[in-house]
Amino acid sequence: MGQRKSRRGLSRRSFLRRMGLGGAAVGAVAGSTATVSIAASTSDKKAISQALSPFQHGVASGDPLQNALIIWTRLSIEGSLPCDVSWEVAESPSFSSTVAQGVFTTDSSRDHTVKIDVTGLSPETSYYYRFSALDFVSQIGRGRTLPQAGVDHLRLAVLSCASIPHGFFNAYRRVAERPDLDCVIHLGDYIYEYGNDGYGSDVQAGGRIYKPGHEMVSLSDYRRRHAQYKRDLDLQRCHQQHPFICVWDDHEFTNDAWLSGAENHNDGEGDWTQRSSFALQAYSEWMPIRLPEPGNRARIYRQFRFGDLLDLIMLDTRFVGRDQQQAGSIPAQTPGLGGFGFIDAGDIASADRGLLGDAQTQFLSTALSSSSAQWRFLGQQVMFGQLKLIGEPNALNVANPGGQGGIFLNTDQWDGYPRAREEVWKMIRGNGGAPVDNVVVLTGDIHTAWSMDINEDPNNPIAYNPLDGSGSMAVEFVATSVSSPGLDEVRELGEEGLKIVNPHMKYINLREHGYLLLDLTPERCQGEHWFVDAIDGPSRGESLAAAHFTASGENRLQSAAGASAAKANPPAPAPYEGIPL
Template sequence: MPALTRRSFIVCGTVLGATAGIARLAHAKPRPAAGGPPAARRPLPVDPFTLGVACGDPAHDGFVIWTRLAPQPLAEDGLGGMPAEDVPVHWEVASDERFRKVVRRGVAVARPEWAHSVHVEVEGLRPDREYWYRFKAGRHLSPAGRARTAPRGTAASLLAAFASCARYEHGYFTAYRRLAEDRPDLVLHLGDYLYEYSQDAHAVLGGAVRHHEGPETETLADYRRRHAQYKTDPDLQAAHAAAPWVVVWDDHELADNWAGDTPKLPEQQPYFRDRREAAFRAYYENMPLRRTSVPRGADMRLYRRIRWGRLATFHMLDTRQYRDDQGCGDGYKDCPEAFDPARSITGEEQERWLLDGFRRSRARWDILGQQVFFAQRDSDAGPLKVTSQDAWDGYVASRERITRGWVDAGVRNAVVLTGDVHAHWAGDLKLDYDDPTSPTVGSELVTSSVTSGGDGADADPATHPWLEINPHLRFYNNQRGYVLATIGKDAITADFKVVPAVTRPGEEAYVRATFVIEDRVPGVQQTYLRPVEPAATPRMAVDLGTQTIEQETGRP
């Protein structure tokens, strides 16, 4: 079928309606309409594609494509300046960047009750192929995005990037731009896609670089508006358009350090369930997720598996929605509750799902995409064990069950990918962290933040006290950036990329260190370390609540 021009995109509406069955809306079934999809009662006078496009959750035969119509993205009601009516949105997928070879097309319906978001589950495509996609509403054509399908069987390699923690006020999203320029096959976002705080709360030293619009997010309109503000950033749009994303949340998509039905602040308890429902709905509306993640009130299933042929299986976890409340009042503590075997960070159902996945796996690499630090990270050189109760250290038995699960299942290579802590880390995983000679049974790669914490500062990682206290931790760096990992049959090669400054736009990224995980050899091995950059005065966040200065600078 020939590519659609701006004019023929409209003229072919009736024909396209016949193929609308391919467009499976993740949030609602299409309403029956005689003569094709519904027509908007009035044309959209302004470009509605201000939030860009996105692709997500690739399978061997397809993926999700997403957009949201918002001609006035920061409208106070959170509805993006759209009329309160259904709007037909035409979409097409091509095997070439210029859309000369269109392979799928259809019409989806953007509905006001879902903030005019569109989720199309495209199927019937060829495995292990690049594709391009775009949308049209009225006379307006969206930017094009790049997608790809996963392989069905053997795959030689996969170029994957992972990132987390993008605080709009703390800097420019340059890391997203550099990530897009790397042209990965897959992007994993490990949480804190946005932050809920009101304007200038917890600003960097020297003042905020940019400003949040509106108050702290609590209502559905608040969350929709905050998502829209982030999505208008051109660097973030470029990263979404560059490759399919696989997303999971951490805490700030809802509220700092929430746990299940428990907010961080007790005074928020009476309305927290309503706030959670609003945050989940807005998250779904603004992410390229499948219908399996449609929220049901204040519940939303986000844990799932993405298979890249027989090369890698990504077990994407949700360590917020099902966890027990943090012990000992949160924060860094010597906390007996952390060792209670009844406490869980995943919840029983998700834990069973994960352990079953280990037993069934035939992948070369089993990779956990998740939010908070997995390995033990003790900040006390003495006899006390002072650890973060918000991380897996606060749920020691839960961590042991998961680790023992992949060991007993004979998983070939277990790798944990982590965000949250605003610094690059690499380390070995063990069943007994108190015995440095105990066997290494897995590897952990931790990405720094995109912006959260401000510029940060480079330092000799060997001088960091945590590396001495915790000999299983091999690397630390407190600059902003992301990780670019080449996943091959024989090894994973992880480049820890950093941006020298995020308080000024347009910085180039460079590789600070490279670590390799060899097939059937658990643990990380350093193969490259760039010399320390000249010292500079960092702009770092202050007044960070229970995580205090540690989360942003790496210092307890």
Template sequence: MDISRRKFILSTALLIPMMGMGKAYLGFKENHFRHGLASGDPLQDRVVIWTRISSLNYSGKKVKWQVATDPGFIKIIKSGEQGISALSDYTVKVDVHGLMAGMKYYYRFIYQKSVSPVGRTQTLPKALNGRDFNIAVVSCNNWEDGFFNSFRFLAQKKEVDLVLHLGDYIYEYATGEYGNPGSGRINEPKNELLTLHDYRTRHAQYRTDANLQVLHLNKPFYVVWDDHDLANDAYADGAKNHQPNEGLWQQRKADAIQAYLEWMPIRAKNATDICRKFEIGDDISLYLMDERSLARTKQMDDNEVGFESQDRAIIGNRQYNWLANELKKSKSTWKLIANQVMFSGYAVAKGFKLPKYNDWWLGYPYERNKIIKLLTEENIGNPIFLTGDHHESFVLALHKEEKFMQYTKTYHEKPLAWEFLTPSITSRNGDRKGKEEIVTFENMLADANINPHMVFGDIKSHGYFIASINKHTFKSDYFFVDNILTPDAKEHKAAVFSIDAKTFKLSKQ
């Protein structure tokens, strides 16, 4: 390729994402920014900006960064230089301080002679002042299951303020182990992730996805991990998908966490920082939980001895005390708990198979009851669980029930909390069942004699929901894509629910 043509392609490649929705800057070996840009953990006065320098020859030791109030970078208000190193896999992270609350900002990086595309981000507002704050809730994007079309649609939604990713940002499996052969998407590396190099390689692959890139480029993220960011059904001292011949679990877990922290636009420096709180205006407190790496004990079935033991944990005493104190002292209208696994649970009729509840909060009755007791006795106002992991969409009322997994109270009664589960972006759910089987299962779930607390249950769709929140209302709009096996799918709004702040009652629209 002659130099002038190469220059033209590179400059075009860099321009397209600046205008919003680009994919053209992928695939150029000369482009040092081929893993894209990202921002995250916004506060009122700061936000983390991220990129990764990808080079065949790391002759430059530093990367420049700039933050401006305009996309043309006429008014650059913050700038600096950051070292790059193999020790952090050439990822670059800057926690930019001294910003104004509730402002939109533009950022970019410069390495040698390459200028990155322009990222957009924003800081948290001091007060909502009557406007909606819109949080897109996502989880479970498995590469081999299909195209991340939902991320593209989200990137295009101007009203979305930030994206809350509840985990399973990557999956650890070897190629062909867990996915949809029809997708034509093959994992890198091909083996199951076991080492630091493996986890870094998988993160790097995911960050070449055009849909994921364009979403990161346009919206700040809050992220938290779930099991597959480490290994399937992970708990503090092991995982179902970790075998003795795969090395030491603690080393594998440390490697997975190191790669995650390197590749995510997150302020956390180590695993214990993953639990964190964000105050959004004076109406929203958001708590990000760790239900995998810090304290979780091994999964057990309810017929096993010790199932209800106080020694079993999903979040542990330290995290419980933190959450309890925060919930008690919060003056916000809404308390949002960014949660990995389903809290409320549901039941199935005889003859149907209940999914693996022992990995949910139901599998940890001692701590689940502690939370229920806290919500009851402290009369916590307007708590809402935002939940990932499940791959399916549910809206559920949480009540204190008399017996384990027997739901008797209806969602028409004022609950202790509401729970919204977001569907997967691509990971498998009921979509692999036959049509008739899906209808039968969904009808059974919706049976008020079995699940009177369930407002909504969809086991077959992929997408996300957007929580639109103001002082008076919490609204949740579910969006589903019509296909994950083509890159040019469409999406539609599938369901809308709103909760009144005064009565804490839910209505379907």
């Protein structure tokens, strides 16, 4: 992903001619709704750049290492001709000290996207980058490399689940406005595959609808949906200011996807292997992600080392190793669940059913056992801790087979793969050796906010004490959605009702939207649920709803007194020129 050999291709003259700017004319970039009248003699290049720049999808950075950073953009042009794009990286937004530069040739085979793996950078350093092509210059982006050692403070934001018709992306804007973040972790459902006659067809917040208007099936469909999302100004700002570390979830493919199929895929939508390959290709093209195995788009599980303070282990619990979800069943004598719920029995309980696959399971085991950092984060898609509608100790599986340890809610999360989760519990417990302390699980997917202790049997008072958290082996923070709707299925129980049934859960919010902020020091990890004040229109308000921390070595959550302190003297943000405020 470095320089590509230049080929004869699109020039500025042919670009402007295609845009209708050979003389006094009205022109528009391909796919843009913006138009502008420009006289042949105009010298207002700033106005031209804002309305007609080929960089209509912004800039982005991602997958930072201690000496490298992915930078990304896309040319909003049509046709198949190749085009040269220059790029440069500097230590200041003025670009007075350029540290790397080059030329990349893009074309329609990669949907005119540009992705550069910039190497030879210094650790724990903020860099500014930009692109130029066809006599236009892109926005300036800001990225940051990972620290190497001696780290005493990290600040990370966690985001997931952004559906365009369901609301405005105000959470992305709030995160963009935090200049002291080291990076953003995105846990999937970055895009949604539905058409306007499906999910959210009656919502259309502020007139926002999916484009294309039908469900994504072809490569062109997936590319166009990614393009629509990258034109959202709030998302553009977030990418512009912070490097992203991402994994996909199901809606980057289609609802409730697994390795060999999906709930929202049928024979009339073609071959699943081809459809999923289209989704993988578009994701690889449009996201600032580095493939840990070059050429293998299906593998995204990987690890990032933030010096001696944090090992961030990113997992794929959605696609590469997942077996099909099972419908499950509930005991006939259990009324009032409205068709929801299942027990740990039958096909659900099979030891052959996996969520990670053998290779990823071994990767995780090695990453946990070999980690020498103070903290270990597991960034992944679906809720790890148990979520029950009726709570009973797991021991009742033996003493009372009719009880089966309670009634679980959702077969699509780790509850639906109980034997696979037991393997991870063993890793954290040390597999007979020393336990792995300071494990924090980060989750998206469920469109709601949760903070909880992790124990194998949280309904068993012998195994776990909810009053002081003794018995907890790790903690989990679940980030709410940017805009996607919450859990109507369990709202009747309410947050407090769910906490009674699930005593390991310290905080639940089934309604609000926003993001999770993580503040990390050698002594403690604090998770804060920040909610925006509205998603039905642009807004600037946000509030802290809950803050919990786990002290180093304690592996349990406690309530925090308030918000964590921001870092002093953060690096200068990238200038917003070209992005309307």
